Amino acid sequence: MLLIKELKKALGVALWFVFLTFPIMVIKVDPIERIIRYRWENAAYVAIVTFTVYLVMSFIKLRKLRVTADKKESKPSRNVIHSILNNKKQLAVLSFMILAIALVFPHFFSVYQTNVMTTALMYVVLGLGLNIVVGMAGLLDLGFVAFYAVGAYSYALLNYHFGLGFWVVLPIGGALAAIFGIILGFPVLRLRGDYLAIVTLGFGEIIRLILENWGEFSQGPSGISNISRPGFFGMDFSLETSIMYMYYIMVIGVIVTIFIVNRLQDSRLGRAWIALREDEIACQAMGIDKRKTKLAAFSLGAFWAGLIGVVFAAKTTFINPASFTFLESAIILSIVVLGGMGSIIGVIIGAFILILMPEYLRALSEYRMLAFGGVMVAMMVFRPQGMIANIRRTYKFEKQK
Amino acid sequence: MNTQILKVNGLTMDFGGIRALNSLDLDVNRGEIVALIGPNGAGKTTFFNCITGIYAPTEGEVYLAAPGSDTSVSLKGLKPNQVTEKGLARTFQNIRLFAKMTVLENVMIGRHCRTKAFVLGAVFRNKATRDEEQSILETSYAILQKVGLEQYVNEFANNLPYGAQRRLEVARALATEPLLLLLDEPAAGMNPQETIELEKLIKEISSEGQSILLIEHDMTLVMSLSDRIFVMDYGKKIAEGTPVEIRENPAVIKAYLGEDVDA
Ligand SMILES: Nc1ncnc2c1ncn2[C@@H]1O[C@H](COP(=O)(O)OP(=O)(O)OP(=O)(O)O)[C@@H](O)[C@H]1O
Numbered sequence: 001m002l003l004i005k006e007l008k009k010a011l012g013v014a015l016w017f018v019f020l021t022f023p024i025m026v027i028k029v030d031p032i033e034r035i036i037r038y039r040w041e042n043a044a045y046v047a048i049v050t051f052t053v054y055l056v057m058s059f060i061k062l063r064k065l066r067v068t069a070d071k072k073e074s075k076p077s078r079n080v081i082h083s084i085l086n087n088k089k090q091l092a093v094l095s096f097m098i099l100a101i102a103l104v105f106p107h108f109f110s111v112y113q114t115n116v117m118t119t120a121l122m123y124v125v126l127g128l129g130l131n132i133v134v135g136m137a138g139l140l141d142l143g144f145v146a147f148y149a150v151g152a153y154s155y156a157l158l159n160y161h162f163g164l165g166f167w168v169v170l171p172i173g174g175a176l177a178a179i180f181g182i183i184l185g186f187p188v189l190r191l192r193g194d195y196l197a198i199v200t201l202g203f204g205e206i207i208r209l210i211l212e213n214w215g216e217f218s219q220g221p222s223g224i225s226n227i228s229r230p231g232f233f234g235m236d237f238s239l240e241t242s243i244m245y246m247y248y249i250m251v252i253g254v255i256v257t258i259f260i261v262n263r264l265q266d267s268r269l270g271r272a273w274i275a276l277r278e279d280e281i282a283c284q285a286m287g288i289d290k291r292k293t294k295l296a297a298f299s300l301g302a303f304w305a306g307l308i309g310v311v312f313a314a315k316t317t318f319i320n321p322a323s324f325t326f327l328e329s330a331i332i333l334s335i336v337v338l339g340g341m342g343s344i345i346g347v348i349i350g351a352f353i354l355i356l357m358p359e360y361l362r363a364l365s366e367y368r369m370l371a372f373g374g375v376m377v378a379m380m381v382f383r384p385q386g387m388i389a390n391i392r393r394t395y396k397f398e399k400q401k
Numbered sequence: 402m403n404t405q406i407l408k409v410n411g412l413t414m415d416f417g418g419i420r421a422l423n424s425l426d427l428d429v430n431r432g433e434i435v436a437l438i439g440p441n442g443a444g445k446t447t448f449f450n451c452i453t454g455i456y457a458p459t460e461g462e463v464y465l466a467a468p469g470s471d472t473s474v475s476l477k478g479l480k481p482n483q484v485t486e487k488g489l490a491r492t493f494q495n496i497r498l499f500a501k502m503t504v505l506e507n508v509m510i511g512r513h514c515r516t517k518a519f520v521l522g523a524v525f526r527n528k529a530t531r532d533e534e535q536s537i538l539e540t541s542y543a544i545l546q547k548v549g550l551e552q553y554v555n556e557f558a559n560n561l562p563y564g565a566q567r568r569l570e571v572a573r574a575l576a577t578e579p580l581l582l583l584l585d586e587p588a589a590g591m592n593p594q595e596t597i598e599l600e601k602l603i604k605e606i607s608s609e610g611q612s613i614l615l616i617e618h619d620m621t622l623v624m625s626l627s628d629r630i631f632v633m634d635y636g637k638k639i640a641e642g643t644p645v646e647i648r649e650n651p652a653v654i655k656a657y658l659g660e661d662v663d664a
């Protein structure tokens with residue numbers, strides 16, 4: 001019954017689309033021969049495509065309805081990864097294995113692969129940083145790349161003008177980005193959702209435009225080159241060793257970031273962020289200072305972007321404003337959304353998929369961005385909560401009395 | 402000795418042309434259960450929103466007793482979180498729990514304004530922070546036991562049955578250690594059994610010395626719980642007194658049953 005009804009509807013929609021697209025898809029005026037051609041085959045294509053798309057969509061909708069109906073009683077779904085995360089022993093074994101693989105990786109793979117992996121690790125940290133702002137505190141920030149740029153330019157400029165080294169500038173870059181986070185945070189404290197997104201997007205563009213146009217300060221679009229690579233007690237490295245060195249710096253960076261972000265999430269402040277995301281008014285009514293909590297989220301998120309900015313400048317030894325476009329913000333945001341908002345492990349997996357996939361999809365050459373987009377769309381249709389939905393920590397209490 | 406815990410003078414709230422509160426006076430004494438009743442749209446929730454800093458009232462003063470002293474502090478111009486810190490905690494008529502947090506975490510959020518740890522505490526987890534975290538856990542669990550929700554500790558708040566969600570709102574507000582607890586229609590939507598349990602709970606909390614200001618439509622509940630009742634209609638106070646006085650008050654009967662009844 002239902003099927004026939006849906007089929008009829010799909011047919012109706014298909015015919016309607018054929019009718020609507022008739023003037024552009026079917027009729028073609030040939031100005032040279034001065035005749036009108038009717039391309040009936042196009043009408044058929046439109047009909048078939050619309051018909052299928054409509055059916056698929058209604059199928060998904062029906063399935064979703066059924067799933068939510070089932071879910072009413074069941075507990076939050078937990079998959080394999082969740083069960084591993086909850087089992088201390090398994091988690092320890094797994095992290096040890098991953099760490100071991102990470103440590104020997106550059107010795108078994110080419111310099112090129114190591115370099116790609118370093119980039120992926122950088123995006124893990126960027127994703128975890130943005131995850132604080134978007135995933136935990138629920139503040140949609142589309143200008144995250146601005147803080148990345150602040151970090152990168154801090155190192156480039158301090159290195160260029162004063163010859164400061166990587167390790168000195170690393171904390172400075174992070175701190176400067178955190179300060180910028182607060183500066184951006186103040187005016188947008190009252191904004192939420194779409195409005196917040198638009199203003200942060202604007203902020204990101206402003207920073208990029210300043211870098212592009214304020215030539216005396218940033219050397220404009222031509223950028224800054226010959227930035228020093230990170231040193232190691234004054235030793236000089238060959239290009240190959242220095243790529244490896246960069247890789248190990250990022251491995252340690254990722255470990256430290258996971259450690260800190262995990263602690264933040266599981267703290268009084270982390271709970272306040274999540275409460276803020278869930279319901280701003282109730283959150284304030286429970287005594288949480290909205291300003292302080294939001295500013296903390298903005299500045300801590302920006303801090304990681306700043307650190308990675310410094311790393312980026314040191315890794316590429318050349319930066320210009322073109323590296324800090326909106327596309328970059330969009331990629332980092334996709335990592336968070338695809339991985340699972342607020343879920344640390346999700347963001348890590350998301351970063352690897354989003355950064356490594358286009359790299360290894362090169363075989364598909366010009367279709368790779370298309371494939372990439374397709375995967376993203378499919379993901380959002382089938383798992384809108386991201387790959388690994390965040391689960392909350394559980395507590396056990398002894399039965400008292 | 403000043404026994405008043407809340408004192409509201411001439412509270413007025415205008416929304417554009419609508420006067421939702423019209424020069425309202427109200428007070429609550431230490432240890433009392435006071436009910437605020439009135440027909441739908443009378444302005445009861447607006448009253449809560451005004452004294453808790455969610456709306457800025459057009460006119461009027463709100464004083465809350467300072468803990469452990471005879472003086473009182475003005476709540477005027479304070480932000481909602483500052484009001485909560487001063488000792489006024491509320492529940493919401495349309496439940497506003499943190500849906501994607503566990504029941505325990507919802508209550509732990511209530512402890513926020515009584516604890517301190519921030520970024521450095523979270524990252525370094527020093528002794529003070531660990532102790533604080535432990536005390537948050539223990540207090541929150543004890544409160545859950547008190548309201549009878551301990552079997553749900555690790556459930557997501559939005560998976561709870563309706564009645565339990567209302568109790569969780571109460572638990573969360575209690576966790577802020579309020580001087581005065583504001584309950585906005587805690588029995589709304591509850592079945593008779595749940596309402597009886599809620600009544601028991603409110604009596605128990607009250608017997609421990611908690612002052613309570615309650616908005617409620619269930620008259621049996623109001624009559625059996627309250628020491629005093631304030632009645633309002635169209636933003637104005639139309640009566641105040643003990644349950645017996647209110648039951649017989651002609652103005653109240655008129656407001657509730659309509660004009661033509663007393664003819
Ligand atoms: N933010 C607002 N903007 C404009 N008008 C409002 C606003 N909040 C409340 N009002 C108006 O104020 C009046 C009182 O509303 P309020 O919610 O306080 O009533 P109530 O006594 O709590 O009613 P109920 O018993 O239905 O909960 C209503 O007429 C309502 O439309």
Ligand SMILES: [Mg+2]
Binds near residue numbers: 445446447494
């Ligand atoms: Mg109301």
